[in-house]
Amino acid sequence: MAGRTASEPAPRPVRISRVLRLSGSIASMLLLVDLDGVVYRGTEPVPGVAAVLAARAAAGDDVVYVTNNSMWYRADYVARLAGMGAPVSPDRIVSSARATALYLRDLEPPVKCALVVGGAGLVHELNDVGIEVVLSGDAAERWKANGRDAAAAVGQVDAVVVGLDLDFTYARLACAAEAVRAGARFVATNRDPVYPLEKGLMPGAGSVVAAIETASGHAPISIGKPGPLLLQIAAHAVGGDVAAAVMIGDSLVTDVPAAVAVGARSVLMLTGISKREQVASLAVRDQPTEIAADAVELAAALDRLARADVRA
Numbered sequence: 001m002a003g004r005t006a007s008e009p010a011p012r013p014v015r016i017s018r019v020l021r022l023s024g025s026i027a028s029m030l031l032l033v034d035l036d037g038v039v040y041r042g043t044e045p046v047p048g049v050a051a052v053l054a055a056r057a058a059a060g061d062d063v064v065y066v067t068n069n070s071m072w073y074r075a076d077y078v079a080r081l082a083g084m085g086a087p088v089s090p091d092r093i094v095s096s097a098r099a100t101a102l103y104l105r106d107l108e109p110p111v112k113c114a115l116v117v118g119g120a121g122l123v124h125e126l127n128d129v130g131i132e133v134v135l136s137g138d139a140a141e142r143w144k145a146n147g148r149d150a151a152a153a154v155g156q157v158d159a160v161v162v163g164l165d166l167d168f169t170y171a172r173l174a175c176a177a178e179a180v181r182a183g184a185r186f187v188a189t190n191r192d193p194v195y196p197l198e199k200g201l202m203p204g205a206g207s208v209v210a211a212i213e214t215a216s217g218h219a220p221i222s223i224g225k226p227g228p229l230l231l232q233i234a235a236h237a238v239g240g241d242v243a244a245a246v247m248i249g250d251s252l253v254t255d256v257p258a259a260v261a262v263g264a265r266s267v268l269m270l271t272g273i274s275k276r277e278q279v280a281s282l283a284v285r286d287q288p289t290e291i292a293a294d295a296v297e298l299a300a301a302l303d304r305l306a307r308a309d310v311r312a
């Protein structure tokens with residue numbers, strides 16, 4: 001190798017992870033994509049977004065879906081997203097339920113048995129990583145039958161895992177709170193206060209979590225957005241660098257703050273709950289990197305971010 005003369009500039013340090021993601025002159029990106037309000041609204045696709053994501057995936061981007069919704073199993077999303085033309089496979093769905101399962105699996109010591117206050121999808125995700133589940137509904141039945149002895153009704157569990165539970169009851173609350181007080185780890189899939197449906201707002205997982213927090217006197221670890229864990233776990237699951245990712249979401253309350261928390265860039269989609277006027281009232285560091293009103297503007301925003309990666 002030829003020596004460098006004194007007049008030659010020293011080579012710039014190269015970030016290997018970034019160089020490896022370069023393909024030709026276009027940088028491929030890790031796209032962390034929220035679902036409701038971005039890819040679809042309720043049962044209706046947001047026009048053009050699935051096609052934009054499919055084009056990005058075909059060009060080499062990694063598309064991973066990150067949703068706070070904890071009620072469904074990964075496979076439930078695959079048919080729905082594929083039917084809309086979005087690029088998808090089960091390992092590209094990291095719901096708060098899946099992320100919670102991965103988080104518990106990787107704890108030291110790992111969680112072996114959990115009391116679950118939540119939906120079937122959450123139970124399925126925990127089972128998938130080998131965690132034994134005690135259903136809060138079953139514990140509640142034992143509690144009613146055994147003279148309200150919550151400790152006996154639950155048995156020995158390492159964790160209490162809480163998501164949105166449409167069948168939440170006082171008895172389930174009593175069992176979960178007792179297990180937390182007895183020393184089980186308290187893990188929330190997310191703390192969304194409400195859950196929007198076509199006919200209005202329903203209580204979200206955060207409402208259930210708050211009841212257990214109040215009754216137990218202990219605060220949970222929360223996996224979902226706006227905290228950093230969901231995005232970190234999603235990036236880790238595909239071997240990506242979360243700080244180099246782009247979060248695409250419709251919420252200034254969850255999606256954009258989560259991106260800020262992990263040092264990622266973000267695109268705020270105006271196709272869901274947050275409005276353009278709300279951005280100006282945020283401190284600059286809390287604002288999205290890009291704002292897109294529709295799929296056409298999303299495609300343009302992602303092009304700009306990809307070019308910024310090449311220049312970096």
Ligand SMILES: [Mg+2]
Pocket residue numbers: 034035036037038249250251272
């Ligand atoms: Mg959303």
